Amino acid sequence: MTQGAVALIDTNALQHNLSRVRAAAPNSRVIAVIKADAYGHGMAQVAHALAAADAFGVARLNEALTLREAGIAHRILLMEGVTTSDELRVAAQKRLQLVVHNVDQIGMLERVRLANPVQVWLKLDIGMHRLGFSPDQFAQAWTRLNECSVISGKPHIMGHFSHADDRTDSTTVEQLSQFERLSEPWQAERSVANSAAILSQPDSHYQWVRPGIMLYGVSPFADSLADAEDLQPVMSLSTQLIAIKHLRQGDTVGYGGAWRCPTDMSIGVAAIGYGDGYPRHAESGTPVLIGDQRTQIVGRVSMDMIAVDLRHAPDAAIGDTVTLWGDGLPVEEVAEHAKTIPYELLCGVTRRVNFKYC
Numbered sequence: 001m002t003q004g005a006v007a008l009i010d011t012n013a014l015q016h017n018l019s020r021v022r023a024a025a026p027n028s029r030v031i032a033v034i035k036a037d038a039y040g041h042g043m044a045q046v047a048h049a050l051a052a053a054d055a056f057g058v059a060r061l062n063e064a065l066t067l068r069e070a071g072i073a074h075r076i077l078l079m080e081g082v083t084t085s086d087e088l089r090v091a092a093q094k095r096l097q098l099v100v101h102n103v104d105q106i107g108m109l110e111r112v113r114l115a116n117p118v119q120v121w122l123k124l125d126i127g128m129h130r131l132g133f134s135p136d137q138f139a140q141a142w143t144r145l146n147e148c149s150v151i152s153g154k155p156h157i158m159g160h161f162s163h164a165d166d167r168t169d170s171t172t173v174e175q176l177s178q179f180e181r182l183s184e185p186w187q188a189e190r191s192v193a194n195s196a197a198i199l200s201q202p203d204s205h206y207q208w209v210r211p212g213i214m215l216y217g218v219s220p221f222a223d224s225l226a227d228a229e230d231l232q233p234v235m236s237l238s239t240q241l242i243a244i245k246h247l248r249q250g251d252t253v254g255y256g257g258a259w260r261c262p263t264d265m266s267i268g269v270a271a272i273g274y275g276d277g278y279p280r281h282a283e284s285g286t287p288v289l290i291g292d293q294r295t296q297i298v299g300r301v302s303m304d305m306i307a308v309d310l311r312h313a314p315d316a317a318i319g320d321t322v323t324l325w326g327d328g329l330p331v332e333e334v335a336e337h338a339k340t341i342p343y344e345l346l347c348g349v350t351r352r353v354n355f356k357y358c
């Protein structure tokens with residue numbers, strides 16, 4: 001039976017990657033970032049597999065509520081905070097920790113009455129220029145927030161790097177020294193390191209680190225693969241060959257005839273396409289595996305299918321497993337051929353794909 005595309009999620013690999021975080025940042029607690037459905041891996045399942053984490057980080061309130069409904073009792077950090085006082089009450093009731101990144105949120109905390117106090121994280125903008133208080137507003141924000149009666153204890157302080165994926169870029173060191181200088185006077189617990197900084201900037205670890213992509217077994221750096229960072233890929237995306245065609249020199253393959261056979265040859269048709277989240281921008285030449293045999297896609301990716309070159313896999317048969325990324329084929333490499341980053345490929349796997357956990 002053809003079951004279509006399967007995403008096999010290796011929970012042992014998740015746990016290995018968490019221990020890799022612990023080894024790199026032995027004196028810090030770990031906020032495992034599982035926003036966007038755990039980077040496409042399935043949020044509740046990943047949270048259960050990573051129960052040894054000290055906290056979970058998500059972007060949105062609905063993600064945090066899904067985790068609570070799934071029975072996750074850990075600390076949960078809402079990294080975009082809340083926008084309305086109704087959301088604030090729900091968040092407090094569910095014992096969520098909130099990032100506070102703008103003045104409106106401080107105003108809300110000053111006015112609201114809550115049954116339970118909330119732990120807040122004041123966000124300092126160190127150069128991303130998305131969320132957070134600028135260096136000249138930060139002290140005032142701290143003072144106002146610290147006086148709010150609904151917050152529990154002192155605020156923690158967080159920041160986020162904009163260039164950490166490039167180890168050669170000195171911006172990260174500059175942003176770190178700015179973070180250190182502006183946060184140090186308040187004697188608060190702090191967090192600034194994402195995956196890239198965990199592996200490359202030991203001085204950025206502070207009390208809490210926030211790994212995302214490395215937990216999923218992907219290198220956070222543009223210039224290295226998971227293997228080199230001792231990370232194990234968590235997702236293997238595969239499907240089956242559903243047809244084999246014997247074509248003549250000059251025949252074209254797929255929509256628009258974008259690929260033309262340079263010689264008489266066989267192509268295979270695999271049951272996966274952009275409707276499953278395989279990137280439509282993957283160009284001819286993007287690697288795939290048939291069994292253990294490496295070959296490549298030819299022609300345009302369509303919604304349900306791709307065509308693959310069988311010149312290097314003469315024994316391929318209908319029903320054979322075709323791996324799009326995972327063990328033996330790094331998603332980093334596929335991302336490069338699709339002119340994107342591994343984060344987007346992983347997040348983009350759709351719910352048509354059959355997710356299995358092992």
Ligand SMILES: *Cc1c(COP(=O)(O)O)cnc(C)c1O
Nearest residue numbers: 033079160194195210211212213
């Ligand atoms: C997504 C996110 C992270 C995790 O980043 P990775 O590069 O995946 O490790 C950490 N902190 C914040 C604020 C984030 O939004």
